Amino acid sequence: MYRSNILVCGGTGCTSSGSEKIISKLWKEIKIRGLEQEVNVIKTGCFGLCSLGPIMIVYPEGSFYSMVQVDDIAEIVEEHLLKGRVVKRLLYKETLDGEKIKSLNETAFYSKQKRIVLKNCGLINPESIDEYIAMDGYCALGRVLGKMSPRDVIEEIKMSDLRGRGGGGFPTGVKWELTAKSEAEQKYVCCNADEGDPGAFMDRAILEGDPHSVIESMAIAGYAIGANKGFIYVRAEYPIAVKRLNIAIEQARNYGLLGQDIFSSGFNFDIDLRLGAGAFVCGEETALMSSISGKRGEPRPRPPYPAVKGLFDCPTLLNNVETYANIPQIILKGASWFNSIGTEKSKGTKVFALGGKINHTGLVEVPMGTTLREIVEEIGGGIPNGKKFKAAQTGGPSGGCISIENIDIPIDYDNLLSIGSMMGSGGLIVMDQDTCMVDIAKFFLEFTVDESCGKCVPCRIGTKRLLEILNKITSGNGTIEDIDKMEKLCYYIKSNSLCGLGQTAPNPVLSTLKCFRNEYEMHVNKKKCEAGVCKSLLRYEIIEGKCKGCTLCARNCPVSAISGFVGMPHEIDSDKCIKCGICMQKCKFDAIIKH
Amino acid sequence: MKTLEELKKIRDEARKNINVRNNNPNDIKVLIGMATCGIAAGARQVMKEFINQVDKKNIRNVTITQTDCAGSCEYEPRVEIIFPGNEKATYVNITPEKVSRIIDEHIINGNIVKEYTIGWNN
Amino acid sequence: MKKKISKIPFKNIPDKEEKLTETISKHKNTPGALMLILQEAQDIYGYLPEEVQKRIARELNIDLEEVYGVSTFYSQFSLVPKGEYNISVCMGTACYVKGASKILDKLTDKLGIGPEECTEDGKFSLTACRCIGACGLAPVMTINGEVYGRLKPSDIDVILEKYK
Numbered sequence: 001m002y003r004s005n006i007l008v009c010g011g012t013g014c015t016s017s018g019s020e021k022i023i024s025k026l027w028k029e030i031k032i033r034g035l036e037q038e039v040n041v042i043k044t045g046c047f048g049l050c051s052l053g054p055i056m057i058v059y060p061e062g063s064f065y066s067m068v069q070v071d072d073i074a075e076i077v078e079e080h081l082l083k084g085r086v087v088k089r090l091l092y093k094e095t096l097d098g099e100k101i102k103s104l105n106e107t108a109f110y111s112k113q114k115r116i117v118l119k120n121c122g123l124i125n126p127e128s129i130d131e132y133i134a135m136d137g138y139c140a141l142g143r144v145l146g147k148m149s150p151r152d153v154i155e156e157i158k159m160s161d162l163r164g165r166g167g168g169g170f171p172t173g174v175k176w177e178l179t180a181k182s183e184a185e186q187k188y189v190c191c192n193a194d195e196g197d198p199g200a201f202m203d204r205a206i207l208e209g210d211p212h213s214v215i216e217s218m219a220i221a222g223y224a225i226g227a228n229k230g231f232i233y234v235r236a237e238y239p240i241a242v243k244r245l246n247i248a249i250e251q252a253r254n255y256g257l258l259g260q261d262i263f264s265s266g267f268n269f270d271i272d273l274r275l276g277a278g279a280f281v282c283g284e285e286t287a288l289m290s291s292i293s294g295k296r297g298e299p300r301p302r303p304p305y306p307a308v309k310g311l312f313d314c315p316t317l318l319n320n321v322e323t324y325a326n327i328p329q330i331i332l333k334g335a336s337w338f339n340s341i342g343t344e345k346s347k348g349t350k351v352f353a354l355g356g357k358i359n360h361t362g363l364v365e366v367p368m369g370t371t372l373r374e375i376v377e378e379i380g381g382g383i384p385n386g387k388k389f390k391a392a393q394t395g396g397p398s399g400g401c402i403s404i405e406n407i408d409i410p411i412d413y414d415n416l417l418s419i420g421s422m423m424g425s426g427g428l429i430v431m432d433q434d435t436c437m438v439d440i441a442k443f444f445l446e447f448t449v450d451e452s453c454g455k456c457v458p459c460r461i462g463t464k465r466l467l468e469i470l471n472k473i474t475s476g477n478g479t480i481e482d483i484d485k486m487e488k489l490c491y492y493i494k495s496n497s498l499c500g501l502g503q504t505a506p507n508p509v510l511s512t513l514k515c516f517r518n519e520y521e522m523h524v525n526k527k528k529c530e531a532g533v534c535k536s537l538l539r540y541e542i543i544e545g546k547c548k549g550c551t552l553c554a555r556n557c558p559v560s561a562i563s564g565f566v567g568m569p570h571e572i573d574s575d576k577c578i579k580c581g582i583c584m585q586k587c588k589f590d591a592i593i594k595h
Numbered sequence: 596m597k598t599l600e601e602l603k604k605i606r607d608e609a610r611k612n613i614n615v616r617n618n619n620p621n622d623i624k625v626l627i628g629m630a631t632c633g634i635a636a637g638a639r640q641v642m643k644e645f646i647n648q649v650d651k652k653n654i655r656n657v658t659i660t661q662t663d664c665a666g667s668c669e670y671e672p673r674v675e676i677i678f679p680g681n682e683k684a685t686y687v688n689i690t691p692e693k694v695s696r697i698i699d700e701h702i703i704n705g706n707i708v709k710e711y712t713i714g715w716n717n
Numbered sequence: 718m719k720k721k722i723s724k725i726p727f728k729n730i731p732d733k734e735e736k737l738t739e740t741i742s743k744h745k746n747t748p749g750a751l752m753l754i755l756q757e758a759q760d761i762y763g764y765l766p767e768e769v770q771k772r773i774a775r776e777l778n779i780d781l782e783e784v785y786g787v788s789t790f791y792s793q794f795s796l797v798p799k800g801e802y803n804i805s806v807c808m809g810t811a812c813y814v815k816g817a818s819k820i821l822d823k824l825t826d827k828l829g830i831g832p833e834e835c836t837e838d839g840k841f842s843l844t845a846c847r848c849i850g851a852c853g854l855a856p857v858m859t860i861n862g863e864v865y866g867r868l869k870p871s872d873i874d875v876i877l878e879k880y881k
C-alpha cells in the first residue's frame with residue numbers, strides 16, 4: 001500500500017515539455033529519502049491543461065503542481081512528500097485562494113467540465129490493466145456477455161441516442177443495428193484513430209490516457225454485431241498512443257479479455273493494430289478500409305455502405321475513438337443516464353481540443369449544449385493580452401467558423417450545422433482580432449489541396465483552383481468577380497466530390513464568406529488586410545518624427561531594405577521589403593508602423 | 596478471465612493501490628507529525644508501521660498523511676486521528692509498538708486509546 | 718505531391734536482406750500485408766529502394782505497379798535514403814533573398830547531390846525546406862536540427878568538416 005500517489009502527465013504535450021525527466025528525478029529523490037515503499041509515481045495520460053505542462057498531482061491531498069521543473073523536484077519531495085508541507089509557490093495559481101488550497105475540480109478550467117470519455121485520463125496508469133479494472137473497467141463487457149443478448153446491447157445504445165463523435169453525428173445504435181442485420185460469415189469491427197485534423201488531439205489523448213476503454217468497447221461492439229475480429233487504424237505519428245495500445249492489447253489477451261471464450265460465454269474476439277502512413281483522406285471510412293487492406297487509401301462511392309460491404313468486402317462496423325469510449329459508461333450506467341445529459345438531439349458530452357488565441361490551451365470535455373462563450377471565457381480563461389474574440393473555428397478543414405454573434409448558441413450537432421459550421425471531430429481554434437479570416441480559409445485550403453487523394457476531379461482540381469483564387473486575393477490581385485466565382489466553385493465542389501473530404505473542403509471558405517464577407521471585399525477593393533496578416537498587402541513605414549537614426553533597424557533588416565544616415569530618419573524601400581517585421585520588433589522608439 | 600467474480604477480485608485488489616487518489620472526505624485521516632522534530636523523534640518509523648498495519652489488516656477507508664509541528668516538540672512523535680465530522684484525537688509519544696493497538700481499538704472499533712493521548716499522565 | 722526517386726545504386730546488406738525476408742514471411746498471409754511489409758521495410762532500410770519494392774511485389778505475387786502505387790500514395794514512405802546527417806537549407810523568403818540558393822549550390826557542388834538526394838556513402842542528405850522562422854539569421858541551414866546562420870558560401874567547407 002502506498003500512502004501517497006504522484007500522478008505525472010505522460011501525454012504528448014507534457015512529454016514534450018519534459019515529464020519523463022521529472023519522473024526519473026522524482027524516483028531518484030524518493031529513493032534518497034527512503035520513501036519508495038510509501039510513495040508511488042504513476043505516469044498517466046493527458047490531464048487536459050497542456051499549456052501548463054509538465055503537470056503533476058500529489059494525492060491524497062490532490063495538490064496540483066504546474067510547469068514543474070526538474071530543479072523543483074528535490075524541494076517537492078523533501079517538503080511535501082516527506083514532511084507534508086505543500087509547496088505553495090509551485091502550485092497552479094488558480095488552486096490557491098489566499099491561504100486556502102482549492103481542489104482542482106473547483107477551478108474554472110475543470111468545474112464546468114463533465115468527464116465521461118476522459119474520466120480516467122490523468123487518473124490512472126494507462127499501461128496497467130489493473131488500474132483500468134479498478135475503475136470498473138471490463139465490467140461492462142462482463143455484464144454484456146453474461147446478462148445481455150446482442151439485441152439488448154443494440155437497443156441500449158440506440159436508446160442512449162449516442163451519435164458518432166467523428167464529425168458526422170450519425171446515430172451509433174442505428175449503425176450497429178444495420179451491421180448486425182447484415183448476414184455474413186465474417187464481420188469486422190474497426191476503430192478510426194486516424195485523427196488528421198490539424199489542431200485536434202482528442203482521440204490521441206484517449207488512446208494515450210485510457211486505451212482499455214476503446215478495447216473493451218470494441219469487444220462489446222463485436223458481440224453486438226457478431227464479429228470476432230477488430231482493427232484499430234491509428235496514425236503512425238502518434239508513437240505514444242501506438243505503444244500504449246500495444247501494451248493494452250497484450251494485457252487484455254493475458255487476462256483472457258481478448259481471445260477465445262471470453263467470460264466463458266463462447267464469444268471470441270481479438271484486435272490488431274494497423275498504422276496509418278500519413279494520408280488525411282484515410283479518415284474517410286471507405287478510404288480507411290482500403291488502407292487497412294494494404295491498398296492506396298482512396299475512397300469509393302457509397303452505397304454499398306460498410307455495414308453491408310466494408311473491410312475485405314465483409315460487413316464492417318466503423319466508429320471513432322471518442323464514440324467507443326462512451327460505450328462502457330452507457331452499459332454500466334444505463335441509456336437513460338446518458339441521454340439525460342446534453343440537448344434535445346445531441347446527448348452526452350463532447351471533447352474539444354482548445355487551441356489558438358486562448359489562455360488555457362488543452363483538452364476539455366463539456367456537456368452538449370454548452371455555449372462557446374462558456375468554453376472560451378470560463379473554461380479557456382479568455383483571450384491573451386486583452387485582445388478581443390473574433391471567431392472560433394470548429395471541424396478543422398471540413399468545418400467552419402462561429403462568429404461573435406453566435407457565441408451564445410448552445411453547441412450541438414444541429415446548431416453548428418445551422419450556422420454553417422460543424423461539430424467535426426472536436427478541434428476548436430479560437431481567433432482574435434489579429435487573425436485574418438481570408439488567410440485562415442487559405443490555410444485550410446492549402447491543407448486539403450495537399451491531402452486530396454486525386455481520385456475525383458472536383459476535389460483534385462477544384463480545390464486547387466479555389467486556392468489559386470484565394471492566393472490572388474491575399475496577394476492583392478483579386479477582383480470582386482473572383483469572390484462570386486469562388487463561391488460558385490465551392491458549391492460545385494461540394495455537390496460533385498466523391499467523398500467527405502471533397503464535399504466539405506470548401507466549408508472554411510463558405511463559412512468565412514458568410515460571416516466575414518466584408519474582409520474579403522476589403523482585400524479586393526481596398527487591397528487591405530485589417531488584421532495585418534496578408535504580407536503582400538502590408539506596408540512598413542518609418543515615422544520621420546519618431547526615428548532617431550539609431551540604425552538598429554537597418555542593421556537587422558535581412559534584405560537591406562532600410563537606408564539612412566546615422567542620426568537621420570531612415571526610410572524603408574517597399575520594393576525590397578519582405579515584411580518580416582524584424583525592424584518593428586527591434587525599434588526602441590516605436591517609430592515603425594505597419595498598415 | 597472466466598467469470599465476473601474473477602474480475603471483481605482483481606478490481607478489489609487493484610483498488611487498494613488507487614484508493615488514495617479518490618480524496619474521499621469520508622475517510623478516517625491519520626496525520627503524523629512530520630516536521631524536523633517529529634522525524635528526529637522517530638515519526639518515520641511510526642508512519643511506516645501505520646502503512647504496514649493498515650495494509651495487513653486490509654483497511655480501506657483510511658488516509659495516512661503528514662502534519663506539521665504543533666509547537667510542543669517534546670510530545671513527538673505525535674499522531675492525530677480524525678473521523679469524518681468528528682473532533683480529532685491526538686496521541687503523543689507514539690512508538691511503532693503502540694500503532695497496532697490504536698488501529699484495533701480506535702480506527703476499527705471507534706474507541707480512543709486514552710492512555711496514549713495527551714494529558715493522560717498528568 | 719510528386720516523389721523523388723533515388724538515383725543512388727542500391728547496395729544490399731545481407732543482414733538487412735535477412736530481416737526483410739523475415740518480415741515478408743511473417744506477414745505474407747496476413748490480409749492487407751502490403752502496408753505492413755512496406756512500413757517494416759522502411760524501418761529496415763530507412764527508405765524504400767526500387768529493388769526492395771520489386772522483391773516485395775514478387776513475393777506477394779502482385780504487380781510492381783501496385784506496390785509503387787501504395788509507396789507513392791502515403792507521405793510517410795520515402796523513396797530516397799536520408800543520410801546520417803540531414804542538411805536542410807531554408808528557402809524562406811528572407812533566406813532566399815539573402816542568397817540561400819548560393820548556399821544550396823555550394824552544398825550541391827561540394828556533396829555532389831541535389832535537394833532530396835543522399836550521398837553514396839550515406840553520410841549526408843540534402844533538403845530544401847520552408848521557412849524555419851530564423852529570418853534574423855538569414856540565410857540559415859540546419860544539420861540534424863542544429864542551426865547555422867548568417868552563412869556565406871565560403872563557410873560551408875568549415876562546417877562540413879565537422880561532420881566528416
